[in-house]
Amino acid sequence: MPEGDTVFRTAERLRPALVGKTLSRSDFRVPRFATVDLVGDLITDVGTYGKHLFIRTDKLSIHTHLKMEGEWRVFHCGQRWTKPRVNARIVLANDEVEAVGFDLGKVEVLPLADEQKVIAHLGPDLLAPNFDADEAQRRLLAYPKRSIGAALLDQRNLAGIGNIYRSEICFLRKVHPATLVGDIDALPALVAEAHRVMNQAARQPPWRQLVYRKNRRPCPRCGMALVARVLDDPDSPDPVSQRERGIYFCPRCQPEPS
Template identity: 35%
Template sequence: MPEGNTIHWLARVHTRDFAARRVRADSPQGRFAREARRLDGRLFESAEAYGKHLFHHWSGGLVVHVHLGMAGWFYRHPAPAPPPRPTVRLRLATRDVATDLIGPPTCELIPEFARRKLLARLGPDPLRRDFDPDRALAELVRRPRRTIGDALLDQRVLAGVGNIYRAEALFLTGIHPKRASGNVSAEEWERLWKTVRALMRRGAVRGRIRTIEPDEPPAHPLAGRAPADAFYVYQQAICRRCASPLEEFPMSARRMFACPRCQPEPRRGSKRRAKEKNGRDRKRRAAAP
């Protein structure tokens, strides 16, 4: 699934291709035909990204809202563009370039107030200038017992973070994904959002995700040369830095990866767990002959 970095990159490409131009709009697939007719030949003002949501602003206050979900994508064709495939939901075209949107779960024409309503449900976006980390922190501590790994994927905490960035940012800050949000200190939180933002900024340049620092020393000799070398832990078997076998476990219904040495798991010393253990010990003592 494209993460926020890709959506920001797409917004820049679309602004460059279409802003301040009259743009042809068409829906070869037919599912957006009525809306496309309203847009056809209208002035395209700008494209905007917020988290994983993309907005096209057209003259007259019309907004097209797109969410690419798991399988949606924009295909860009410099002129002369080939005839659109029958699956194209929306083709936007000028004399120079055409862009085909295929397979999005969401492509809708909405009024401006609906866009504002949608944004009000999202947390701050680390790639935007209006990013406010304190607002994210407030949402984080609202549910202190939730794991930090789960919280990072919640779009009400940080908009735009997906499965790859959460795994990589937690690794780089040495925080185990199963730590409770409430146990993450203010300093750790600052390191975490700064890491997320830096990784996503780098990924927004080309729309691709590559988290390994350009000046990172070579992988630990025991880690060998992983074929997919773009990530530290995501979909890896061995830690690039310490060569420990990585843990893999499901989290928020997605695959999660962590290094047991670089991201020590929280000690099982919480009051509730201690109480349970004492209870067990008492029973064991009582059952002993």
């Protein structure tokens, strides 16, 4: 699943293509918004919050979420699309380019004022210039008996982390993913590490994965074989999805709590 860094870079690609330009075509290929016509509207901004992307006019916000397979691509007008047309969920075009959202998990058109309703439940955005580390720690500590590996994946605590970066963050801090949040003495340092990792991945890509999807390969720190484990998390807002995602770690560098 694309994580906050991917969405952040997507917005960076879309801004020069769309912002300050008037739409000559809008095509929403989802039933609920199929009749929406934004032709003549000026795109004023493209912003993100965690894994959510917002393309804004002066009155409306086009909210999209990539979910598992989604992505945005930009083409010059008349250029052949590099993905099947049947996979397109939204097309926004001006006199120069077409921005096409393929396989998007969510597409909706909202009044600008309703953006806050979309993100109100989320924790602080790790890529926001005003990231609130204290609030992130407060949210994590609200469930001290939850494993840190599960808590990092919950967007209600910190917005933007997915399965890749929760594995990387725990490895860098030498914390076993099953460690209970309340048992981590250096929780502020772990939150700071999350902030650093996500910003490096978003602003200085590519992030070279240390442990993610490297099950049975040698640990880059000590050489021991890395392992993967699925964490049980009854507090997850999506327990089925949680059970399907393994977290990767080194059993020597990240000893299991007793």
